[in-house]
Amino acid sequence: MSWEENIRRVVPYTPGEQPKDKNVIKLNTNENPYPPSEAAMEALRSIPADAFRKYPDPNVTELRDEIAKFHGTAPERVFVGVGSDDVIAMLFQACFASEKPILFPDVTYSFYEVWAELFKAPYETVPLKEDFTIDEEGFKRPNGGIIFPNPNAPTGILMGLDAVERIVRANPDSVVIVDEAYIDFGGESALPLIDRYGNLVVVRTFSKSRSMAGMRIGYCVGQEKLIGYLQAVKFSFNSYTMSVPAIKMGAAAVRDKEYFEDCCEKIISTRQYAAEEFSRLGFKQTDSRANFLFVRHPDIDAVELLTFLKSKGIYVRHFGAERIKDYLRVTVGTPEEMDGLFEAIKSFMGR
């Protein structure tokens, strides 16, 4: 034998392409086209050198306080991690320690399956309905935990708050995680339900609506008891996950509510414009409430269009899964970036 027999083998996730060339139109990873708040940048630049030699506050107090204030809740109800991926991975480890299967939609964020495999948790997928909406009834059977994004990815389709509540209420014996990575672009949040349901956790990220994918901040909100369990798992792992700049810059970004709302409004408005333009060009699409559109054209092969766009320096995303292989996911960029995209699509269609 050899040491390699003790190695855990996994199939690594392939993240969306990050082209080095600066002159591309990058609509493939749902990043925000606008930079972070200037107040956040100023907070970063004014951290004194001496703050770095010490360990950061393991309780992430300043950032948790600001997030709690923003949502009108208590800091004890907020857990912060290194991006929402870290938060969700921690939730899987802390809250899904059951022999029964975890449930999530068949078409959804691809990491849920990866984490279930990694933590050796059994899981089953619940197929989306024909129209790509989440099948509420599919989440009303014995399970060890539930997770779904709202709006769902990569469809962008929003589930109504009443349906979310019915799922949470039907599962008092499981933790239900609602991944609201894209909720700030026009969806109704499940946060108000937390007062009434101890088994609900709502996950958020700074990577989309707060323009801070590069800083790695995510968080979740739940009742004190559940968040307490999560903090315990985090502290048993790595007490100091949040760096000094993440805490300082994150807190400043949350304080700058006006800039945040302004960016979200601009993106919603560009999404509206882009959706209409896609329709004019004969594309079919879901009713996306996220910062991306999910489109297909009856007469165009998705991979051919993807390849053509890439040759023009425009990056969009394609997923190979059978049910969605005719679709492309297109991040909402600036109006100028969308115009560049549509110009390229028209030239492809005119060939």
Next chain:
Amino acid sequence: MSWEENIRRVVPYTPGEQPKDKNVIKLNTNENPYPPSEAAMEALRSIPADAFRKYPDPNVTELRDEIAKFHGTAPERVFVGVGSDDVIAMLFQACFASEKPILFPDVTYSFYEVWAELFKAPYETVPLKEDFTIDEEGFKRPNGGIIFPNPNAPTGILMGLDAVERIVRANPDSVVIVDEAYIDFGGESALPLIDRYGNLVVVRTFSKSRSMAGMRIGYCVGQEKLIGYLQAVKFSFNSYTMSVPAIKMGAAAVRDKEYFEDCCEKIISTRQYAAEEFSRLGFKQTDSRANFLFVRHPDIDAVELLTFLKSKGIYVRHFGAERIKDYLRVTVGTPEEMDGLFEAIKSFMGR
């Protein structure tokens, strides 16, 4: 039943106290008394706002390249994480997937036991010898993986490179992790052994010798194959763990070799001075090669002294474990901080 039955219960680790008061002498968490390199601060402050809206480079290329250059090795041999705690937790998950017990010393970094428990890996501790040196022979029996710090914590005692090599050579069927968090303060690194042993991994941190505990950067070096397995586990977890500032500031810190060496030399020299002063005051101590001293006084109760010092605004560390309960671990600060400490100790002894 309730959702709480699916919750994983853990006993959280208690990190060293982080007093809020600025006027304390903080010698309890082995932080560096000097700030990070001015070049690192400049690199941080000059990151453009636009860099934050995008996801960071998941391969951490710039930082891995600099670390590789610093050690005269290839970037493919370097894995970077959110502090060495993150790196070691990842190593436990990736490399210790065995039914046989993991081995580590009985007196050592307290997180090893916590991770073994968390990842449900069997483990056994190898008692230090009477003189607190690591018992080399104890690591030559069937096991699923080996980890020890060198110098060991909290003793500060260094194991010779020949002994490290004998342990690595005796265990071709296990991964051997040498945690060199404190090696820059005067120890001989196991890095040169990596060319010859595919089962060896050497872990380092930016938190001690590079004055960047607040930035959360750790790394490890091993042969390409082992590092490849580790990268796969990381990518299956969370592709984007390293933030833009961590990458930029970390790379600049590594480039500033002169400042780094200068800080290490100052700390080694202060350690020498402090060790002599402790001896003069009648303390017994280990031969520490780290940035802390491990001391006990035959006539003084450790907890009494700890409490007295705290009342004077001076923080040192005590561990409750039976074998070391008479000792205090004292971080090497600036010469002025050490003078403040000795003045307080003298006043305690003179009472």
